[in-house]
Amino acid sequence: MALLDTLRSPLGFLQSRLPTIPHLDVLAAEQEWWKTEGVAISGTIDRAGTPWVRMFDQSGRRVDEILYPREYETMLRKGSRSGVVWRALEEKSLIPAYLLMYTISFYDPGVCCPYTVSLGTAVPLAKYGSAELQARFLPQLLRKDDSVWQGATWMTEVGGGSDLGAGIKTIARPGADGWLLTGDKYFASNAAAELAVVAARPEGAPPGVRGLALFLVPRYRKNEDGSLNRFIRRLKDKIATRSVPTGEIELRDSEAYLLGPADAGIYLILEVLNLSRVANSVVSVALAQRAMADALAYGECRTAFGKRILEHPLLRRQFDDRLKSLRSAFALAWESVRLLDQVWMERPPYSERYHLFRLVAHLAKYWTAEFAVDTAKWAMEVHGGLGTLAEYGAERWLREAMILAIWEGTSHRQILDGLEVMERKQAHKMLFAQLAEIAPAAELQEMESEVQRLLNLPPDQKEAEAEAVFRRLAVLSAEQLSRKYSQ
Numbered sequence: 001m002a003l004l005d006t007l008r009s010p011l012g013f014l015q016s017r018l019p020t021i022p023h024l025d026v027l028a029a030e031q032e033w034w035k036t037e038g039v040a041i042s043g044t045i046d047r048a049g050t051p052w053v054r055m056f057d058q059s060g061r062r063v064d065e066i067l068y069p070r071e072y073e074t075m076l077r078k079g080s081r082s083g084v085v086w087r088a089l090e091e092k093s094l095i096p097a098y099l100l101m102y103t104i105s106f107y108d109p110g111v112c113c114p115y116t117v118s119l120g121t122a123v124p125l126a127k128y129g130s131a132e133l134q135a136r137f138l139p140q141l142l143r144k145d146d147s148v149w150q151g152a153t154w155m156t157e158v159g160g161g162s163d164l165g166a167g168i169k170t171i172a173r174p175g176a177d178g179w180l181l182t183g184d185k186y187f188a189s190n191a192a193a194e195l196a197v198v199a200a201r202p203e204g205a206p207p208g209v210r211g212l213a214l215f216l217v218p219r220y221r222k223n224e225d226g227s228l229n230r231f232i233r234r235l236k237d238k239i240a241t242r243s244v245p246t247g248e249i250e251l252r253d254s255e256a257y258l259l260g261p262a263d264a265g266i267y268l269i270l271e272v273l274n275l276s277r278v279a280n281s282v283v284s285v286a287l288a289q290r291a292m293a294d295a296l297a298y299g300e301c302r303t304a305f306g307k308r309i310l311e312h313p314l315l316r317r318q319f320d321d322r323l324k325s326l327r328s329a330f331a332l333a334w335e336s337v338r339l340l341d342q343v344w345m346e347r348p349p350y351s352e353r354y355h356l357f358r359l360v361a362h363l364a365k366y367w368t369a370e371f372a373v374d375t376a377k378w379a380m381e382v383h384g385g386l387g388t389l390a391e392y393g394a395e396r397w398l399r400e401a402m403i404l405a406i407w408e409g410t411s412h413r414q415i416l417d418g419l420e421v422m423e424r425k426q427a428h429k430m431l432f433a434q435l436a437e438i439a440p441a442a443e444l445q446e447m448e449s450e451v452q453r454l455l456n457l458p459p460d461q462k463e464a465e466a467e468a469v470f471r472r473l474a475v476l477s478a479e480q481l482s483r484k485y486s487q
């Protein structure tokens with residue numbers, strides 16, 4: 001039972017996997033807050049359903065406020081104060097931020113979306129914003145009290161999120177002080193954020209992804225009369241998480257500021273996505289752990305055929321096997337955190353290590369999200385019929401897990417982008433060289449030839465056959481890396 005006990009708390013699991021954990025006291029306090037206050041708030045917000053948008057105030061002025069239960073702010077600000085964003089830039093490391101996200105998402109996976117997109121706003125601003133832009137906006141994103149600003153990362157439009165080059169129709173025109181953006185963003189999480197990074201095409205730029213640029217868009221116009229710089233058309237009434245408001249955003253000559261060189265925009269967009277994909281992997285593993293912890297608690301008290309269901313050999317084996325898979329999934333996700341932590345300040349042209357990171361991040365995003373959905377489904381089954389009821393956590397974890405394989409790039413996207421970085425940058429060779437230090441040579445050689453065979457296929461066949469190979473590569477990498485994290 002001792003091994004299964006590590007499932008019961010996020011910090012307990014992290015301590016069982018990582019030799020050193022910075023700011024243990026901060027994580028312990030975060031975990032305690034969630035147990036004593038956060039869980040109740042999070043449950044209430046989830047049950048309250050999709051929040052509303054209040055579009056006009058009493059004088060008829062457009063305000064576009066999202067009406068959440070009051071406690072939502074308490075919950076949201078808690079993680080911000082603890083350092084999901086400010087620690088990254090102050091400590092020049094992403095490790096504390098992702099450790100916090102792991103701890104928090106065991107209790108509420110959805111709220112890590114606002115944290116992730118706020119990080120995805122602060123980082124490009126800190127890396128690519130002019131000194132003036134940084135002085136004007138960065139301190140608000142890095143505040144340590146409840147006045148901290150929220151960020152958002154809006155790329156997807158109605159035409160599609162996978163093919164951004166074709167899907168993005170938002171146009172940027174030069175304005176008096178910066179740029180003016182006009183277009184509609186169709187999936188915009190953290191819709192009321194004070195700042196957003198937004199992908200748009202400067203007028204006259206080439207078609208496709210190469211013509212895209214990344215802009216910073218404040219919620220209010222510069223004139224300081226409180227007029228909105230962008231509008232929330234509506235919030236999505238969606239399956240999955242309710243602790244993140246996802247809306248449709250209208251940009252109408254919205255004041256915007258260019259980040260980095262206009263012709264390098266696609267690199268900046270991908271850097272933002274990388275931060276989110278790694279967060280998605282971390283959240284996926286924490287969600288899977290939470291689903292297992294609830295299943296464990298249920299299995300310990302429900303009886304069938306004269307004993308606790310956990311004591312039945314078939315179910316017990318499933319728990320043991322799934323714990324192994326959880327540890328492997330964690331190892332893969334954490335490897336993507338570790339590698340990102342080494343390369344996140346790089347700018348194009350990137351190092352070889354950056355390309356290795358990209359491959360590991362695609363493998364992790366793909367595999368951990370699939371694992372989270374599968375585990376949430378299994379945890380519901382362990383609860384039997386009760387698992388389908390909204391009053392038990394299993395129903396919520398399955399609902400929340402469903403989103404993880406879709407946003408930040410679907411599983412298809414991860415496979416195809418993973419294929420690309422192997423083909424163009426030979427990233428798999430770097431991965432195999434790393435794994436060679438821990439993995440059995442024969443298994444590795446077999447995998448390597450399988451990858452090479454795939455890469456040598458004609459284009460259509462290569463795509464058609466990619467998933468099985470990518471999945472095997474993800475599982476093998478996860479299992480082998482898990483040995484590293486057990487040492």
Ligand SMILES: Cc1cc2nc3c(=O)[nH]c(=O)nc-3n(C[C@H](O)[C@H](O)[C@H](O)COP(=O)(O)OP(=O)(O)OC[C@H]3O[C@@H](n4cnc5c(N)ncnc54)[C@H](O)[C@@H]3O)c2cc1C
Nearest residue numbers: 153154155156160161162187188189246407408409410412
């Ligand atoms: C709740 C929620 C919140 C979101 N928040 C944000 C946000 O804040 N900012 C943001 O920018 N976006 C956001 N998104 C959008 C999300 O990133 C997209 O939904 C996702 O990237 C997929 O794009 P799409 O929905 O347009 O699907 P499409 O691009 O239309 O794809 C449809 C299907 O076709 C598949 N497909 C596409 N191309 C290929 C191919 N070459 N080979 C095989 N299959 C392919 C896709 O994988 C998918 O299964 C959010 C989405 C949701 C659901």
